[in-house]
Amino acid sequence: MAGNFQHLRIGVLAFQGDVREHIQVLEELGAQVSKVRRPDELAAVDALVIPGGESSVMDKLVRLFGMQQPLRDAIASGLPVFGTCAGLIMMADHIVDAIAEQESLGGLHVDVRRNAFGTQIDSFEVDLEMPGVTAEPVPATFIRAPIVERVGEGVRVISQLADGRIVAVEQGYLLGISFHPEVNGDTRVHEYFLGRVAQSVVEKKASI
Structure with missing residues (x-):
């Protein structure tokens, strides 16, 4: 259901992953949505989604197209950013089991572990x-998902599995x-993020 989000300009990082699915959800909620691949496109949005x-x-x-430093x-x-699955890994300050030469954008003070639940066949919903x-x-679909192994200063845990593993x-x-909240038709996590973006827009206007 569309909320009062028509004034928000949301970018979806569009190099790889569930780009189309996130765009569809965000547009259904009423936001203005654009793909982001260049610095000028990034500069034009109120928030960014980094997909799975x-x-x-x-x-x-991201590095090949010269977007690593602009994103960092x-x-x-203070740009609001919503990362799902691989997006969470990209936002993390530290990847526990990164492959050779893999880097993250950082900014989110957590340590994450890639593919913490195994392979594609180990996907599940809870x-x-x-x-x-x-x-x-919230119905949550996990597909080769990471987990958060450590949270740093200023980080609030908002969801854990029954065994205590941190997943949001x-x-x-x-x-x-x-x-992956974009795959099962439940829009509440996206709505929550858009509400946070709306708050950030108000704060920015008030500081001008």
Whole structure:
């Protein structure tokens, strides 16, 4: 259901991964959505979604197209960013089991482990409690998902599995989750992020 998000300009990092799926959800919620591949496109949005996909491939493409430093600068300057699965890995300060030469954008003060649940055939879905995001459990689809192994200063844990493993965190206007909310028709996590983006826009206008 579309909310009061028509004034928000949301970019989706469009090098690799579930780009189309995120765009569809965001547009359904009423936001203005654009693909981001260049610094000028990044500069034109109020927030950014980094989709799920393959984090090592995404990292290589981000660097190949000269977007690593612009993205790092945008995150450091307070741009709201929502990372799902590989997007969470890209946002993390440290990747515990990174492949050779793999880098992240950083900014989110966590350590993550890639493919913490095994291979594609080990994918699963579970209902997650996400206090502060929504009152009712969220159906969460995990596909070769990472987990957060350590949280640093300023990071709030917003969801854990029954065994205590951390799968969703928030730090200021940075939101990182292990699962894929764009694939199952439930829009509540996206709605929550858009609400946070709306708050950030108000704050920026007030500071001018």
